[in-house]
Amino acid sequence: MSDPMRIRAQVQGGGAVVRVLMSHEMETGQRKDAAGKTIPAWHITEVVAALNGRPVLTAQWGTAIAKNPFTEFVVKGAKAGDRISISWTDNRGDKRTDEATVA
Amino acid sequence: MQTRRETMARSAAVALMLAGAGVLPARAQSAWAKAAFEGKSIDDVIKGLGIAKPVESKDIVFTAPDIAENGAVVPIAASSALPGVKRIAFLVEKNPTTLAGIFEFTEAVETNVKTRIKMGQTSNVLAVAIMGDGKVLYAQKEVKVTLGGCGG
DSSP states (O other): OOOOOEEEEEEETTEEEEEEEOOOOOBOSOOBOTTSOBOOOBOEEEEEEEETTEEEEEEEEOTTBOSSOEEEEEEETOOTTOEEEEEEEETTSOEEEEEEEOO | OOOHHHHHHHHHHHHHHHHHTTOSOGGGOSSOOHHHHTOSSHHHHHHHHTOOOOEEOTTEEEEOOSEESOTTOEEEEEEEOOTTEEEEEEEETTSSSSEEEEEEEOTTEEEEEEEEEOOSSSEEEEEEEEETTSOEEEEEEEEEESSOSSOO
């Protein structure tokens, strides 16, 4: 099981700035190991961000998103106490969901 | 008389057609945009996504460093004040696969996203915005990479 994401959601202006740091290798499939064998691609493919359970932002990622992906976005009208949840799925079918409260 | 199985097959086919035509949001499509992500040039990605030819626009604000010391972590950001931006895709022209990621916005978020990408070498990086009316706009910037992030 992968490590938890670090999610920070802060009220700013009329919305909330959400910063997410996920823990994932994001292997490109381009690299070779010491024995010269190609390391297979292993990366997050889909991300869903939800506000109080309602999806607000989705993303599809390829191999070129950096290791331990970082994303920042702004949710309109989110207030302190609202719940932000982030879910990802990778190309091996692993999933993870973490939640944070807007502060 | 139509059996239930036929009905199911037909609605699945219709859903596929709609998804292909970009009528349904990406969330409703079960598949990751494989064809686009495997594209090895900007043209491949445009074809893979089934979008119009992008037109350069000042309304797309794209931020990337002039020089990335480490190609493995290149911070980029795109935003737009235009209403109706549905998706923003990030493309790195000279990466082994061109498309880095696609972000799909709803009404509940601002058209403003930041992330970090990997770059194999110095290249143009594009932020391509797909509008609700089918128009496609882009902004680009050359990022010089002193240490590549792909391969070893």
